[in-house]
Amino acid sequence: MSKIEPKTLPGFMELLPNEQILFNQIKAKIENVYNKYGFLPIDTPIIESAEVLLAKAGGETEKQIYRFNKGEADLALRFDLTVPLAKYVAKNYGNLSFPFRRYQIGKVYRGEKAQKGRYREFYQCDVDIIGDGTLSILNDAELPSIIYNIFKDLGFEDFTICINNRKILNGLFESLNLTQKSTEILRIIDKIDKIGKEKVIIELQKLELQENAINTIINFIQITGTTQEIITKLKELKIENETFKIGLEELESVAKYVLAFGVPQSNFKIDLTIARGLDYYTGTVYETFLNNYREIGSVCSGGRYENLAEYYTDKKLPGVGVSIGLTRLFYKLNELELIKAEKKSISDVLIIDMETQDTTYLKLANELRAQGINTEVFLNNKKLKAKFKYADKLQIPYVIIIGEDELQANKVKVKNMQTGEEKLVENNAKIIADNLK
Amino acid sequence: MSKIEPKTLPGFMELLPNEQILFNQIKAKIENVYNKYGFLPIDTPIIESAEVLLAKAGGETEKQIYRFNKGEADLALRFDLTVPLAKYVAKNYGNLSFPFRRYQIGKVYRGEKAQKGRYREFYQCDVDIIGDGTLSILNDAELPSIIYNIFKDLGFEDFTICINNRKILNGLFESLNLTQKSTEILRIIDKIDKIGKEKVIIELQKLELQENAINTIINFIQITGTTQEIITKLKELKIENETFKIGLEELESVAKYVLAFGVPQSNFKIDLTIARGLDYYTGTVYETFLNNYREIGSVCSGGRYENLAEYYTDKKLPGVGVSIGLTRLFYKLNELELIKAEKKSISDVLIIDMETQDTTYLKLANELRAQGINTEVFLNNKKLKAKFKYADKLQIPYVIIIGEDELQANKVKVKNMQTGEEKLVENNAKIIADNLK
Numbered sequence: 001m002s003k004i005e006p007k008t009l010p011g012f013m014e015l016l017p018n019e020q021i022l023f024n025q026i027k028a029k030i031e032n033v034y035n036k037y038g039f040l041p042i043d044t045p046i047i048e049s050a051e052v053l054l055a056k057a058g059g060e061t062e063k064q065i066y067r068f069n070k071g072e073a074d075l076a077l078r079f080d081l082t083v084p085l086a087k088y089v090a091k092n093y094g095n096l097s098f099p100f101r102r103y104q105i106g107k108v109y110r111g112e113k114a115q116k117g118r119y120r121e122f123y124q125c126d127v128d129i130i131g132d133g134t135l136s137i138l139n140d141a142e143l144p145s146i147i148y149n150i151f152k153d154l155g156f157e158d159f160t161i162c163i164n165n166r167k168i169l170n171g172l173f174e175s176l177n178l179t180q181k182s183t184e185i186l187r188i189i190d191k192i193d194k195i196g197k198e199k200v201i202i203e204l205q206k207l208e209l210q211e212n213a214i215n216t217i218i219n220f221i222q223i224t225g226t227t228q229e230i231i232t233k234l235k236e237l238k239i240e241n242e243t244f245k246i247g248l249e250e251l252e253s254v255a256k257y258v259l260a261f262g263v264p265q266s267n268f269k270i271d272l273t274i275a276r277g278l279d280y281y282t283g284t285v286y287e288t289f290l291n292n293y294r295e296i297g298s299v300c301s302g303g304r305y306e307n308l309a310e311y312y313t314d315k316k317l318p319g320v321g322v323s324i325g326l327t328r329l330f331y332k333l334n335e336l337e338l339i340k341a342e343k344k345s346i347s348d349v350l351i352i353d354m355e356t357q358d359t360t361y362l363k364l365a366n367e368l369r370a371q372g373i374n375t376e377v378f379l380n381n382k383k384l385k386a387k388f389k390y391a392d393k394l395q396i397p398y399v400i401i402i403g404e405d406e407l408q409a410n411k412v413k414v415k416n417m418q419t420g421e422e423k424l425v426e427n428n429a430k431i432i433a434d435n436l437k
Numbered sequence: 438m439s440k441i442e443p444k445t446l447p448g449f450m451e452l453l454p455n456e457q458i459l460f461n462q463i464k465a466k467i468e469n470v471y472n473k474y475g476f477l478p479i480d481t482p483i484i485e486s487a488e489v490l491l492a493k494a495g496g497e498t499e500k501q502i503y504r505f506n507k508g509e510a511d512l513a514l515r516f517d518l519t520v521p522l523a524k525y526v527a528k529n530y531g532n533l534s535f536p537f538r539r540y541q542i543g544k545v546y547r548g549e550k551a552q553k554g555r556y557r558e559f560y561q562c563d564v565d566i567i568g569d570g571t572l573s574i575l576n577d578a579e580l581p582s583i584i585y586n587i588f589k590d591l592g593f594e595d596f597t598i599c600i601n602n603r604k605i606l607n608g609l610f611e612s613l614n615l616t617q618k619s620t621e622i623l624r625i626i627d628k629i630d631k632i633g634k635e636k637v638i639i640e641l642q643k644l645e646l647q648e649n650a651i652n653t654i655i656n657f658i659q660i661t662g663t664t665q666e667i668i669t670k671l672k673e674l675k676i677e678n679e680t681f682k683i684g685l686e687e688l689e690s691v692a693k694y695v696l697a698f699g700v701p702q703s704n705f706k707i708d709l710t711i712a713r714g715l716d717y718y719t720g721t722v723y724e725t726f727l728n729n730y731r732e733i734g735s736v737c738s739g740g741r742y743e744n745l746a747e748y749y750t751d752k753k754l755p756g757v758g759v760s761i762g763l764t765r766l767f768y769k770l771n772e773l774e775l776i777k778a779e780k781k782s783i784s785d786v787l788i789i790d791m792e793t794q795d796t797t798y799l800k801l802a803n804e805l806r807a808q809g810i811n812t813e814v815f816l817n818n819k820k821l822k823a824k825f826k827y828a829d830k831l832q833i834p835y836v837i838i839i840g841e842d843e844l845q846a847n848k849v850k851v852k853n854m855q856t857g858e859e860k861l862v863e864n865n866a867k868i869i870a871d872n873l874k
Contacts, residue, residue, distance in 0.1 A: 004492045006527035006749035008482060009510070014525070016532055017477035017539065024478055036806045038784030038813025038833075040454035041461055045445060045558050046483065046544060047503070047514075055441045066484070066512075068505030070548050073446070075503075088451070090443035095453055097830045099817055102454065107483060111507050121482050131817065138816040145803075260796035262803040312443035347475030359697035366582075366699040369473045376475025379575040380536055380568065393534045394477075 011112065011120035013327050018395070022341040023330050027105060029153045030125045030324060034103040037146055039127055042102050044084035046109075050076040052087055055311035064110040077109040081126040081323070082308075089130055090312035098132035099139070105326075117335075119327045128321030130308055135318045137250050140284040140304055141257030143322050147288055147300050148263045150324070154339065158291045159299075161263065162271035165251040166281050166303070168234070169272075171244025172220060176213045185209075186275045189221050193273075197222070221273050227255045230270045247283070254284055282306040286322055296332045300324045344395040347376040349436055352387050354403035360427070361402045364412070367429035373436060391417055398436050448549065448557035450764050455832070459778040460767050464542060466590045467562045467761060471540040474583055476564055479539050481521035483546075487513040489524055492748035501547040514546040518563040518760070519745075526567055527749035535569035536576070542763075554772075556764045565758030567745055572755045574687050577721040577741055578694030580759050584725055584737050585700045587761070591776065595728045596736075598700065599708035602688040603718050603740070605671070606709075608681025609657060613650045622646075623712045626658050630710075634659070658710050664692045667707045684720070691721055719743040723759055733769045737761045781832040784813040786873055789824050791840035797864070798839045801849070804866035810873060828854055835873050 008014045015023055050067050053076045066077040078084050081104045089100060105125045112118055127146060129139045144161045151159050173182040188203045197218065204214045216237075223233045231252050239245075251270065258268055276285040283304035290299060302322030309317050333339045349368065353361040361377060368375040376396070378387045391399050401413040406424070414435050415422045425435050445451045452460055487504050490513045503514040515521050518541045526537060542562045549555055564583060566576045581598045588596050610619040625640045634655065641651045653674075660670045668689050676682075688707065695705055713722040720741035727733060739759030746754050770776045786805065790798040798814060805812040813833070815824045828836050838850040843861070851872050852859045862872050 003750060004488055004748055006524040006746070007486065007489065008524070008528065009484060009486055009512070012482040012484065014481055015479070016529060017479060020478050020480055023480070035783055036811050038782075038787070038811055040783055040831075041457050042452070042454060043457055043460070044451055045449040047446060047449065047546070047558060049444065049446055051441055052444065066505070066507055068503070070503055075446070087443040087445070091445065092453060097827050101813070109484070121484060134817070136817045142814070142816060149806075257796075257799075260799045262800070309443070311441055313440060345475075346472050346477055350475070359694075362694075362697045363699070369586075374473050374475055376538070377579070379579060380571070380573045390534050396475075 009120070011114040011118065013119055013121070013331070018341075018344065019334065021344065021346065022334070022339065023326075025341055025343070026154060026330060026339065027123070027125070027326060030150055030326070031103070031105060033146060033150045033153060034125075034127050036149070037101075037127075037142070039101045039103040042085075042088060042104050043106065044078070044081070044088055044104065046077055046107065047075050048078060048084065048087070050074040052312075053078060053083055055083070061110075064112055066109050066111055079110050080108050081106060081124050082128075082321075085126070085128060085130075086309040087312060089317060090309040090315070093313065093315060098130065099135060100130040100132075101128075102130070103127040117328060117331050119331075122325060122327035125324040125326050126321060127323075128308075128319050130317050130319040133316055133318075135320065137253045137284075138257060140250070140320050141254045141261055143286065143302065143320060144254075144258045144263050144268055145261035147286070147322060148267055150300070151288070151290075156290060156338075159267060160289050160291055161268040161300075162274050162287045162289065163251070163254060163258070163268060164271055164274040164285050165247040165254075165283055166275065166285055167243045167247025167283055168251060169247075169275060171241040171247055172216070172239060174243055175239045175241040176216060178209065178213060181207055181209070185217065189217065189273055190275065192221060223272055227265075227270055230272070231255065234272075250283055276301060276303050280305060284320060290338075293332075293336060293338070296329075296336075299329055345397065346374055347394065347396045348374045349376070349398040349400055350387075350391045350394075350396045351375060351377045351400045351402065352384070353377070354384075354401065356402060356404055356407055358407055360407060361400075364400070364402070364427065364429065364432070368433060371429050371433040373433050400432070446557070448551040448555065450556055450558070450768070455778075455781065456771065458781065458783065459771070459776060460763075462778055462780070463591060463767060463776065464560070464562070464763060467587055467763070468540070468542060470583060470587045470590060471562075471564050473586070474538075474564075474579070476538045476540040479522075479525060479541050480543065481515070481518070481525055481541065483514055483544065484512050485515060485521065485524070487511040489749075490515060490520055492520070498547075501549055503546050503548055516547050517545050518543060518561050519565075519758075522563070522565060522567075523746040524749060526754060527746040527752070530750065530752060535567065536572060537567040537569075538565075539567075540564040554765060554768050556768075559762060559764035562761040562763050563758060564760075565745075565756050567754050567756040570753055570755075572757065574690045574721075575694060577687070577757050578691045578698055580723065580739065580757060581691075581695045581700050581705055582698035584723070584759060585704055587737070588725070588727075593727060593775075596704060597726050597728055598705040598737075599711050599724045599726065600688070600691060600695070600705060601708055601711040601722050602684040602691075602720055603712065603722055604680050604684025604720055605688060606684075606712060608678040608684055609653070609676060611680055612676045612678040613653060615646070615650060618644055618646070622654065626654065626710055627712065629658060660709055664702075664707055667709070668692065671709075687720055713738060713740050717742060721757060727775075730769075730773060730775070733766075733773075736766055782834065783811055784831065784833045785811045786813070786835040786837055787824075787828045787831075787833045788812060788814045788837045788839065789821070790814070791821075791838065793839060793841055793844055795844055797844060798837075801837070801839070801864065801866065801869070805870060808866050808870040810870050825854075837869070 065079050107121050108124050147161050173179050192200050274287050281303035285303035287298035288300040304320040308319045351361050365375045365377050399415045406412050410427045411424045412427050414425050425432050502516050544558050545561050584598050610616050629637050711724050718740035722740035724735035725737040741757040745756045788798050802812045802814050836852045843849050847864045848861045849864050851862050862869050
C-alpha cells in the first residue's frame with residue numbers, strides 16, 4: 001500500500017509529549033490565576049457564521065480569516081476571542097450578571113504568512129470585565145495585578161507592565177488639531193526606540209506638522225520618570241483639552257490603585273508611547289515586557305474599550321481586558337530556555353512486576369492512585385532493562401519493583417530514578433506514597 | 438447602525454457560565470483519571486491537510502467533513518482524534534516511547550444533520566495505548582478500570598461496562614462460511630433488544646442463511662450469565678475455528694484481569710452482541726451503559742485495533758483505546774439532571790467595600806488568594822443590595838463586608854449566603870479562610 005506522508009501543516013504547533021506537559025502546566029497556571037480572581041469560564045465555538053465574525057472586521061483580519069461554505073452556510077473560524085465574547089454577551093445579555101467577568105482560553109485561527117515563531121493556529125488566553133452601561137476605573141487597575149500574578153507564577157521577576165491611556169494621546173492630538181493625522185503620528189512615534197529622536201522629527205516634518213506641534217509631541221513622548229513625576233510633568237504641559245484631562249485623571253487613578261492591588265512599583269510603569277493599535281481601545285492600554293527579553297515583544301497586552309458589542313446590540317457595554325498569545329509565548333520562552341516544567345512526567349511512579357503470576361502490583365497501583373499518586377503499570381513483555389529505559393526516557397521519578405522475594409516479605413522495592421537509590425518498603429500504599437517524595 | 442443578530446450556529450454547544458463551570462468540572466475529572474493512570478497529553482491541530490485526514494475515510498465521514506481551501510491548500514477539520522493520533526505516532530515514531538500511552542481531549546467536527554442532542558462541534562476525550570509491534574492483552578483489561586474510575590468519579594454507581602471480542606464474532610462467521618455476510622448479520626443481531634428473537638430469525642432467513650447457521654447464531658447471541666458461565670458456554674459450542682479460539686482466550690484473559698485491575702464484578706459483563714462498527718476494531722470491544730438510562734446509548738466506547746497508522750507507515754502499531762463523546766454526554770446528563778456541580782461558583786468569596794476610602798479590602802483579597810481562596814472584589818458603584826444580588830445570582834457562597842466600623846475594630850463581617858448567618862472575624866487572612874468552609 002502506498003503511504004501518505006504524516007505531515008502537520010506549517011504554522012501549526014504540535015508538541016512532543018514532554019513539551020506538551022510543560023505547555024499544559026503554563027496554561028493551567030494562567031487559568032488558575034483567572035480563577036483566583038473569580039473570572040467565569042466560557043467556551044464559544046471555533047466555527048461561527050461569517051456574518052457574525054466579520055461584523056466589524058476589515059483589512060488584515062478579513063484577508064487572514066479561514067472562511068468557507070458548508071452547504072448553504074457561509075462560515076468562518078474565529079480569529080480572536082473578543083468578537084465571540086461580544087456576540088456571547090449580546091446574545092445572553094439577560095442571563096448574565098454584570099459586571100461580567102469572564103475568561104476564555106482557546107485556539108484562534110489566522111492564515112498568516114508562515115514563518116518561524118508565527119502561528120496560524122494559536123491559543124489566546126483572554127480575561128475581560130464587561131460593565132452594563134458603566135464600568136469603574138478600578139477594574140483597569142485590577143488587571144495589572146492579574147498580569148503580575150501570572151508572570152510571577154511562571155517564575156519571572158524582572159518584567160514591566162507598561163500602562164498608558166489613549167485619551168491622553170487623543171487629547172494631545174485634538175489640542176494640536178492633528179486628530180486626522182493621529183494614526184500616522186502614532187506609527188512614527190512608536191519607532192522612537194528603534195530610529196531615535198532625530199529621525200522621528202524628520203518623519204513628523206514630512207507629515208507637514210508645524211514646528212510648535214512637533215516640539216510638543218517630542219516633549220510629550222520624552223516624558224519619563226517615576227509614576228508621580230510623569231503625572232506631574234503631564235499636568236505641567238497645561239494642555240487645555242477635556243479628553244486629555246480625563247485621560248490624565250484616569251491614568252492617575254489606575255497608577256495609584258495598581259499599588260493597592262498589590263503590584264510592586266518595580267513591576268509597572270507609565271509609558272506614554274504605548275498606543276495598542278489604532279481604533280479599538282479608548283482608555284487604559286497595557287503592554288508587558290520581560291525586561292531582559294524585550295525582543296520577544298509584549299507578552300500580555302490589552303486595554304479599555306468603550307463599547308464591546310455595538311455591532312450586535314444597542315446596549316452600551318464598556319469593558320477592559322488583556323490577552324496572552326500563549327502559543328507564540330511558549331515558543332519563545334521554550335526557545336530561550338526560560339521555562340522549565342515543575343513536574344516533567346505525568347506518572348509519579350512506574351510499577352514493574354517481575355512476572356510473579358500474582359496481581360498484587362495491580363492492587364497497589366489502585367491504592368497509590370487513591371493516595372493521589374499518578375501511577376503507571378508497565379503491562380508489556382519487555383526485558384527489565386527496557387522497562388527501566390522507558391521510565392528513564394519518560395523522566396518518571398520513581399520505579400517500584402515487585403518480584404517473588406518482595407511478595408514473600410510483603411514489601412516492594414522503590415528505586416529513585418535520579419539518584420539510583422533503592423530501598424525496600426513495606427507494601428502499604430500510604431507508606432510507599434511517603435517514600436515517593 | 439443596523440445590528441447583526443448575535444446568533445450561534447445550530448449544532449454548536451455554547452453554555453452559560455454556570456453550565457460551563459459544571460462542564461469544565463466533568464472534563465477535569467476525566468482528565469484527572471487519565472493522568473492518574475499516567476497517560477501523556479497531546480494536542481494536535483484542529484486543521485489538517487485533507488489528504489492526511491481522509492487517508493482512510495469514506496462514506497459518511499467524507500460527507501460530513503468540513504473541508505475547504507485556503508490559498509492552494511486543501512484543508513479539513515478533524516472529525517475524530519484517532520486519525521490525528523495515527524498521524525502523530527507515524528510522524529514522531531522515533532521520538533516516542535512505546536507503549537505510547539496518550540490522551541487527548543479536544544473538539545472535533547462533523548457536519549451532521551442538526552437535531553436536538555446532536556452536535557457538529559463536540560469534545561472527544563480519547564485515551565489510547567499504542568504498542569510497537571505488539572501490545573499485551575493486559576492493556577485491554579486496564580481500560581475498563583479507567584472507564585470505571587471516571588464514571589465513579591462522576592458520581593455514578595449503577596453502570597455496566599460491556600466487553601466483547603470481535604474475533605469471537607468473526608470466528609463464528611468464518612466457521613459458518615458467512616464472513617461475506619457478516620456485516621448484514623451483525624446489523625440484524627444488533628437489533629434483537631428492539632425487535633425480538635422471532636423477527637431476527639425472519640430477517641436472517643431473508644439473507645438466505647441455512648437453518649443450521651441461524652440456530653447457531655441465535656444460540657450464540659442468547660448466551661448470557663456470569664462471566665464464567667458465558668466463557669463455559671462459548672467453549673461448549675465447540676466451534677472449530679482458530680480466530681474464534683483466540684478471541685475466546687483473549688476475552689477470558691480480559692475478564693479475569695479486569696477484576697484484578699479493580700473493577701467490581703457488578704460493573705462489567707461480557708455482552709456477545711456488541712460489535713462496535715464494522716471494520717475498525719479487531720479484538721476487544723467496549724461499550725458502557727448507565728443502567729437506568731440505557732436510552733442515552735453507550736457513554737464510553739472503544740476497542741482494540743491491529744494497526745493504528747497503516748496509511749502513513751509500514752510500522753505495525755497495534756492499539757487499544759476508548760473515547761467519551763463529552764458534549765453529547767453532558768447534554769444528556771444535564772437534561773436528565775444526573776450531574777451537579779461540586780462547586781457552583783468560581784469565586785469562593787466576594788469582598789464588598791463600604792466605600793471606606795481605604796484599600797484594606799484589596800490587600801485582604803490578595804492575602805486570601807494566597808491562602809488558596811478564589812476571591813473576587815466588587816469594584817463597581819452599585820447599591821449594596823445590588824452587590825448582594827450579584828453574589829446571590831452567581832451562587833458565591835460567602836460575602837465579606839468591610840465598612841468603617843469593621844476597619845476601626847480591625848475586623849471583617851463574613852456572611853454565609855446560604856444560611857444568611859453573619860459573623861465578625863478578625864482581619865487576618867488565615868482566620869478568615871478558616872471561616873469560609
